[in-house]
Structures are given as C-alpha cells and as structure tokens.
Amino acid sequence: MAKVKKKMSLEAKRARMGWLFVAPFIIGFLLFFLGIMVNSFKFSFMNIKTDPSQGIIMHNVKFENYLYMLTVDTDFVNNLKNSIINMVYNIPITIMFSLFIAILLNKKMKGRTLFRAIFFIPVILATGIINKADAVNSVLNAYQGIDVGKSMSAASEMDQLFNTASLTHYFSNVLSFSPMLTSMTVSVASNIYKVVSSSGVQILIFLAGLQGIAPSLYEAAQIEGCSQWESFWKITFPMISPLILTNVVYTVVDSFTSESNVIMTTISSFLSKAEYGKASATAWMYFLVIGILMIVVGVTVKRFVFYQNRE
Amino acid sequence: MKRFRNKYWAERMTKLVIGNILRYLLLIGLSFIILYPLILKLSTSFMTEEDLLDTLVVYIPRNFTLDNYKVVAKYTNYFTALKNTFFISFFCGIVQMFICSYIGYGLARFKFKGRGLVTMLMYFTILAPPSTFQTAMYLKFRYFDFFGIIKLFTGSTISLLDTFWPLAILSFTGFAFKNGLFIFMMRQYFKNIPEELEEAAYVDGSGVFRTYFKIILPLAKSMLLTVFLFSFAWQWTDTFYTRMFFSRIKTLSNALLKGFEGMMVAGKTLGLKNGQPLTIAYTGTMSLMVIAPLIIIYIFAQKSMTEGIERSGIVG
Numbered sequence: 001m002a003k004v005k006k007k008m009s010l011e012a013k014r015a016r017m018g019w020l021f022v023a024p025f026i027i028g029f030l031l032f033f034l035g036i037m038v039n040s041f042k043f044s045f046m047n048i049k050t051d052p053s054q055g056i057i058m059h060n061v062k063f064e065n066y067l068y069m070l071t072v073d074t075d076f077v078n079n080l081k082n083s084i085i086n087m088v089y090n091i092p093i094t095i096m097f098s099l100f101i102a103i104l105l106n107k108k109m110k111g112r113t114l115f116r117a118i119f120f121i122p123v124i125l126a127t128g129i130i131n132k133a134d135a136v137n138s139v140l141n142a143y144q145g146i147d148v149g150k151s152m153s154a155a156s157e158m159d160q161l162f163n164t165a166s167l168t169h170y171f172s173n174v175l176s177f178s179p180m181l182t183s184m185t186v187s188v189a190s191n192i193y194k195v196v197s198s199s200g201v202q203i204l205i206f207l208a209g210l211q212g213i214a215p216s217l218y219e220a221a222q223i224e225g226c227s228q229w230e231s232f233w234k235i236t237f238p239m240i241s242p243l244i245l246t247n248v249v250y251t252v253v254d255s256f257t258s259e260s261n262v263i264m265t266t267i268s269s270f271l272s273k274a275e276y277g278k279a280s281a282t283a284w285m286y287f288l289v290i291g292i293l294m295i296v297v298g299v300t301v302k303r304f305v306f307y308q309n310r311e
Numbered sequence: 312m313k314r315f316r317n318k319y320w321a322e323r324m325t326k327l328v329i330g331n332i333l334r335y336l337l338l339i340g341l342s343f344i345i346l347y348p349l350i351l352k353l354s355t356s357f358m359t360e361e362d363l364l365d366t367l368v369v370y371i372p373r374n375f376t377l378d379n380y381k382v383v384a385k386y387t388n389y390f391t392a393l394k395n396t397f398f399i400s401f402f403c404g405i406v407q408m409f410i411c412s413y414i415g416y417g418l419a420r421f422k423f424k425g426r427g428l429v430t431m432l433m434y435f436t437i438l439a440p441p442s443t444f445q446t447a448m449y450l451k452f453r454y455f456d457f458f459g460i461i462k463l464f465t466g467s468t469i470s471l472l473d474t475f476w477p478l479a480i481l482s483f484t485g486f487a488f489k490n491g492l493f494i495f496m497m498r499q500y501f502k503n504i505p506e507e508l509e510e511a512a513y514v515d516g517s518g519v520f521r522t523y524f525k526i527i528l529p530l531a532k533s534m535l536l537t538v539f540l541f542s543f544a545w546q547w548t549d550t551f552y553t554r555m556f557f558s559r560i561k562t563l564s565n566a567l568l569k570g571f572e573g574m575m576v577a578g579k580t581l582g583l584k585n586g587q588p589l590t591i592a593y594t595g596t597m598s599l600m601v602i603a604p605l606i607i608i609y610i611f612a613q614k615s616m617t618e619g620i621e622r623s624g625i626v627g
Binding site (some may be wrong): 014016017018019020021022024025026027028031032033035036037039040048085088098101104105107109113115116117118119121122123124125147192193196197204205207208209211212239242243245246249250253257287290291 | 331334335337338341342344345346347369410413414416417418420421422423424426429432433434435436437438439440444447448451480483484485486492494495496499500502503519530531533534536537541544547548554602606607609610613
C-alpha cells in the first residue's frame, strides 16, 4: 500500500529554519567544546602522570579524585558553602545597584556621555591586563618596602580606597559613632569599590535595555497622572525583566568563576602542579553545583519575567 | 521659557532641583571611586624621577615631562601594537556582534526540536571559564584539522598559530570570549519583541532571513552596539587568547607585558628594578596608553546610543 507523504505544516517548516540560525554555534561546539568537555570528564576519573620517556600516563582511579575533594581536602566543602552564601548577598545588591545606576545614566542631563564613559571603565578593567600589571607591582612593592607614598598607592590601593584604620579612627573618635555603626559604615565604604567594579557589565546591559523602551509609554502614563515611582514599577521594571534574568545569570557565573574566587585558585593550583585529574574532578563538581544553582535561580526569576509575547 | 505660575510650581521646582543635586552627587561620588586609581596613574605618568621621590609632590608634578610616554612607546612598539590591536578588536567585535545576534535569534524564535538542548549548551558555554580549556584549545589550533578534511588534502595538520585564523574561527562560530553571554543577551532581547511584527512580515511575503535583516535587526540597535562594545573592549585588553595565539604579531596586551620585561632586561642601563617608583610610573603610563584609545572609541560610540528608540510598526 502506498504511503501518503505527510506534508510538513508551515509552522514546522519555519521551526526547522532555526537550525540554520544556530548552525555556526553547533559547528563551533562540535569543533571545540565537545572534545574538551569529554576529555575533561575522562580526566576527572584518572590520575595523570607525565613520564618523560612515555609522555602522559593515565591511571583509571574511578571516583578517587571526587572522594578526595569531598573528604580529604579540608577546604573544598567550606569554600563552596562560603561562595554560595556570598552569592546570595551579592546578587540582589549588584542587580539593584546596577539597575539604579543605569536609570540614572539614562536620563538626559549635562555630562551624561562623560558619566557613561566613566562607568564603562570597570568593564574594561574586568579582564585584567591592567590588574595584572598592577598586581605584579603591588606584590613586589610589598617586599621592597620602599616608601613611595603616591605612586605606591596607585598600584596597591585599588582594593582599598581608604585606609580602613584611619577611617575607623575618624568615625569612632572624631564623629563619635558607636562601635557598631563604625564597623558598619567602614565595611560599606570598603565594599563600595567592589560593588561598583563588579557591576560594570550589568549597568551596560541594563542601559541598553532601557533604551529600547519606547518613550511614548512614559508619556502616556504621565498624561494619565502616573507618578515617577509608579511608572517605574509598571513600565520600566516589566520591560527590562528579561534582562534582569540575563544579569542574574551573568552575576552568578561571574561571582563563581572570577579569578578571585577561592575555588578557581584551587583549580589553577592543581593545574600548575600538573594534577589534571584532581583539577578536572574539582572543576566538574564545582560546575555541577553552579549549574544547579543557576537552574534554581533561573526558574525563580523566570516567573517574574514578562515577555511581550503570548509565549 | 514660560514660567508656569501655579501654586504647585515652587514645589515641583524644588523637588526637581533637589533630585538633580542628589543625582549629581551620587554620580560624582561613584565616579570618583572609579577614577581615583586612574587619576593617580595619570599624575604619576607626567612626573620625572625626582618628582616621584619627592614626598612633597603629591598630585601635580613640579617638572612636567612626557619622557615616560616616550620611553614606553619606544620599548613596546606602541604604534604597531596599537594598529594591530585595533584591527583585531574591530574585526572580532563586528563579527561577534552579528553572529551572536544571529544565533540568539534562532534560539529565541524558532521552536525546533533540540532547541532545549542547544540552549543548555549555551548555558554551559557561559559557565565554563576559558582557563579550563586552555591547553586543549592551544593544541586544537596548533594541529588544526577541520574534521579530517585537511589531512586528506595535505597529508598533515597545519598550525594556525600566529595567524588571524584562530580568532576568526572562534568569532564566526560564536565561541570567542564570553560569546555565550552575548548569545544569551540577544536571545532575551529578541524574545521581548512582539511576534506580531514578524507575523506581519511573513504575511506580506517576506522570507525568514529578509525579515531578520530588515526588520528585527534594526530594532536591536542598542543591544547590538552593547555587544560590539563588550567584545571590542574585552578583545582589546585580552591576555588569554592573545598570548595563546599571537607570539610574534604585536598586540597591545602582549606589548605591555613583553615591553615591561624588555625594559627590565634592557633596562640594566635604565637602572630599573621592581618596586621602584619609576617602574611604577612606567607601568601606570603603559596602562593608561592601553586604556585611553578604548575610552575615546567608547565616547564616540556613545553618541549613537540615543534614548528610547521608538518602536515602530505596532499600532493600536
């Protein structure tokens, strides 16, 4: 009996076009990522030794690497916990802060271009060629102990804007703050730099999103008598909520994979000791945890995201 | 400007003025935090050695000099490096901008089988930091072989190092630095565009690609520009890929570190030692010379970011 060939619906046909769009990514994935992921996964089960005469020898040790990280190594689980707790603090602060700044930078005002350029600087410094050059110098400075006030401060005070000791002194003695208030204010002051420099990317993303909101929406709202506060929550917030998801994902990933994170340094120290097995095992476990976190956070945020579509 | 004489006028004006003052205060304060290290670098870059050692000279140099800049430019081949870095960053920026939005659109709009899987892969890419696949990538490009085809033709693999190809291939497949994030950004943005636009285009007989290039893409201008700025800036200051792929071609980030070492070595004559104030001044100058062009380009690009691009096409 002859089979009747079912014609594909237009929608199905159009859906298949998606593959054409995603094709470059697939090619790249097969070329680069897949091999590396598979290899790294294999490595995590092995103990790698380099033998000068035979090259690389791999012994299959099954789960030994994983168990090692979970039980023998004292710091790993603790560091993991700390990182997660830090992240819970950092994400809301960073997102709210960067949204606030992006809104400020979006209004027409004198010097807007200049301010935008200034807030772009942390983004540039995010990948640290400049940081590296500074770090090289500041560590060496510490050993040389040469007292060169201003030029030294350029290198080593990137992280410490104020001398915490003198600030504490000022707050508690001169302004007679209570000890608790002092410690709070000082910690806020010394954390500001961290918050500002880690929200550069988010600010830009939000800024771009804000510029896509049609001003006619605001005008209409204003005519109807909406206050600024209301128009923020009813117009701005829903319109950029997809980007809030983007920024949350980015902040999570960034806080976990930035090079100042303890676990990343653990991994790189393993790599420099050529213990590829342990490095891979650590990395995989770590990324598993981050992945789960991302899924949890992502699903939570997605409920609040408003897409302008029936999707 | 006609003053609207109204009993609420005074109230509104004061609110406006206070609001503006607070806004400026906050912005200026934060800007200071960001700029402080740079200002320090700037002032030390104009100082001579005596000024650096003179404890009374803090911010304003007594002997203004351009010597630091000249020395740095000489030892790091500044202008060659600048030219190279500019072209590389520009090319990568443009390609990544287009490719990432292209891929992001596919993920946002088309419900094809396996879309979930590809989205997951995209998340993977965002997650894994480049340092974890450093060696593997180096080897891939050292012994490059496109799925076995090249071996068929020439009998062995080719080395793509020190050419432009590694970065080009990475950019064209959406696997350059942080491209996963760009794809994600564009996907979110495209999801937010109402479907009616595309449906109207399809009804009018426009094909998928035409709709994409003529209608959807112009709408995403601000996002596209942001992606371009990110990839341009990160490519400009990148050490990871440039160190891996370019050992002979001079790029700015390479030049900075190499030039610094060069000065150390050649600078037995310059009398440079680590930690000395002059060294710090040189490093600072180098950093500034790397960042400054970038900021200038950013300022120019900013001019085309206008507020609130009116979303045309949807009426009623």
